[in-house]
Amino acid sequence: MDVIYDWIYRAFVLGQLRLYWHLPAVLFLAVPIIIWIYAGFQSKRRWRIRYPVTSTLAQIPRVKKLKRFSRHLAVILRVLVLILVILSAMRPQMGKTQERVNTQGVDIMLTLDISPSMNAEDFDPNRAEAAKEVLIDFVGRNTSDRIGLVVFSGRAFTQCPMTTDTMILEEFISQVTIGDVTEYGTAIGDAILTGVARFPDEDVVSKVMILLTDGESNMGQYDPLTAARIAAREGVRIYTIGVGDPAGVPIPNPNRPGEFLRDWSGRLVYTTLDEAVLTDIARVTGGRYYRAEDETALARIYDEIGQLETHEIESHRYTTFTDLFQWLLGAALILLLLELISRGIWGRVLP
Numbered sequence: 001m002d003v004i005y006d007w008i009y010r011a012f013v014l015g016q017l018r019l020y021w022h023l024p025a026v027l028f029l030a031v032p033i034i035i036w037i038y039a040g041f042q043s044k045r046r047w048r049i050r051y052p053v054t055s056t057l058a059q060i061p062r063v064k065k066l067k068r069f070s071r072h073l074a075v076i077l078r079v080l081v082l083i084l085v086i087l088s089a090m091r092p093q094m095g096k097t098q099e100r101v102n103t104q105g106v107d108i109m110l111t112l113d114i115s116p117s118m119n120a121e122d123f124d125p126n127r128a129e130a131a132k133e134v135l136i137d138f139v140g141r142n143t144s145d146r147i148g149l150v151v152f153s154g155r156a157f158t159q160c161p162m163t164t165d166t167m168i169l170e171e172f173i174s175q176v177t178i179g180d181v182t183e184y185g186t187a188i189g190d191a192i193l194t195g196v197a198r199f200p201d202e203d204v205v206s207k208v209m210i211l212l213t214d215g216e217s218n219m220g221q222y223d224p225l226t227a228a229r230i231a232a233r234e235g236v237r238i239y240t241i242g243v244g245d246p247a248g249v250p251i252p253n254p255n256r257p258g259e260f261l262r263d264w265s266g267r268l269v270y271t272t273l274d275e276a277v278l279t280d281i282a283r284v285t286g287g288r289y290y291r292a293e294d295e296t297a298l299a300r301i302y303d304e305i306g307q308l309e310t311h312e313i314e315s316h317r318y319t320t321f322t323d324l325f326q327w328l329l330g331a332a333l334i335l336l337l338l339e340l341i342s343r344g345i346w347g348r349v350l351p
Contacts, residue, residue, distance in 0.1 A: 073339075077335050077336070077338055077339035078339060080332075080335050081332045081335050081336050081339070084328045084329070084331050084332035084335070085328075085329070085332050087325075087328050088325040088326075088328035088329045088332065089325075090325075091323065091325050092323075092324045092325060092328070093322060093323055093324060106142075106145045106146075106205060106206040106207075106208060107145070107146045107147075107148075107162060107199055107200065107206070107207050107208065108142065108145055108146070108147045108148070108208045108209075108210065109147075109148045109149075109150060109162070109195040109196075109198060109199065109207075109208070109209045109210070109236075110135055110138075110139075110147060110148065110149045110150070110173075110209075110210050110212075111149075111150045111151075111152065111156075111191050111192070111195050111209055111210065111211040111212065112131060112132075112135065112149065112150070112151050112152070112176065112212055113151075113152060113153070113186060113191075113212055113213035113214060113215065114128060114151045114152065114153055114176060114177070114178050114179075114180055114181060115152075115153040115154075115178070115181075115184060115185065115186050115214075115215060115271075116153075116178055116179075116184060116251055116252060116253075116261070117214050117215055117244070117249070117251045117252070117271035118131070118178055118214060119178055119251075119252040120214070120244065120249055120250075120251075120252060120271075121252075122244070122245075122249065122294075123243070123294060123295050123298070124294075124295055127214055127243055127244070128176075128177075128178055130295040130298060131212055131243070131298065132173055132174065132176060133295070134295070134298050134299045134302050135149075135173050135302070136170050136173050136174065137299065137302075138302045138303075138306060139166050139169050139170055139173070140166060140170065141303075141306065142306055143164070143166050144164075145164070146162040146163060146164050146200075147162065147163065147164075147166075147169055148160055148161050148162040148163065148169075148195070148198050149169065149172055149173060149176075150191055150194050150195045150198065151176055151180060151181065152181065152186075152187055152188075152190065152191035152194070153180075153181035153183060153184060153185060153186065153187070153219075154181060154182075154183025154184050154185035154186070154187055154219040154220070155181055155183050155187055155190055155219070155220065156181075156187055156190040156191040156193075156194040156195075156220075157181070157194065158194060158198055159172050159173075159176060159180075160172040160173075161198055162198060162199070162200060183219065184219075185218050185219030185220075186213060186215040186216060186217055186218055186219060187217065187219040187220025187221075187222075188211070188213060188217040188220070188224040188227075188277070188281075189217060189220050189221070189222030189223050189224040189226065189227040190219075190220035190221060190222055190227075191211065191220075192209065192211065192222075192224065192227035192228060192230075192231055192238065192281070193222055193227045193230060193231075195209050195211075195231075195236075196209070196227075196230060196231045196234050196236050199234070199236065206237070207234070207235050207236045207237065208236070208237050208238075208239065208287075208305075209231065209236055209237070209238045209239070209285075209287075210238075210239045210241065210302070210305060211238055211239070211240045211241065211278075211281070212240075212241040212243065213240075213241075213242065213243070213273075213278070214242065214243045214244035214271060214273055215244070215271045215272065215273065215274070216271075216272050216273070216274035216277065217274065217277060224277050224280075224281055225277070225280055225281065225284065228280070228281040228284040228285055229284055231285050232284055232285045232286065236285060237285050237286045237287045238281055238282055238285040238287045239282060239287040239288055239289075239290070239305050240278040240279070240281050240282045240287065240288075240289045240290070241278075241289075241290045241291075241292055241298070241301055242273045242274075242275055242278050242289070242290070242291050242292065243273070243292045243293075243298065244271065244273045245273060246272065246273045246274075246275055247272070248270035248271060248272040248273075249270060249271060250268045250269070250270055250271075251269050251270065251271050275289070275291065288308075290304075290305075
């Protein structure tokens, strides 16, 4: 039964059934069979041989029903034979479609700052949630690329390795929260090198990193510009996105909602966007620096980067077909044999 269901699905859902409508051949086969069926209606009594016993037997109600059924069965079998012969004359073929896609792919590493300052509410609802929404939308529109995710604060780690499974990646992005990295600060250099190390060793047309941060590098083992030069040597182009205010904004206190972080003397702690470093990182790697002032600008920036990294996909689609007419002819011959047997048995016995 699974084979039959598979054929029905491929034929009527996938559209892989092909017929050749050759009218002369169909008429050549159909007309004699139609005459044969019509002759069956006109000669119902041809095979009757009357015997006293059978004449008496024919008066039994059950036998009368059997006699009528046998006559209808013969006609039904002849009609089915006609249908199968016509279908076989149309040379039905079932196809199996395969597709080869030669993709000149782009590997993209999304690098996201999740330091406490990303809780600032100058974005709706805050910087971190706005960035996550934009990233999820970006991933959903770049399904042919391999994309990974690195998150960082005082240190960096890989949230999701390179993958083409957009659903998995979107789930990882949605699970990112401020505080996943317990070390406070902004380690931009470490984040860059962590992302560079996660690019596969395969040859691809483009290796891209999109780094989003709202602060200046004040933590980590590696200097941002040194990390950028290493990335450039590995063929990674970095687009940097700065969110926030270069003049500085207070950092929300993650442990006390509504309050801000203060130093030992009680003064507010500010996060300052270092646009000069982000611009240099982009320049060294052949990328570009963007400034995002709100969530709308942030979405537009990711969209622009996606357009800058467009690539062509060449697809080769081909279908192989298998003939089915021999199966239909075989079924028609079997039905024809059944019709002859039924006519030979019931037609000679029942008046």
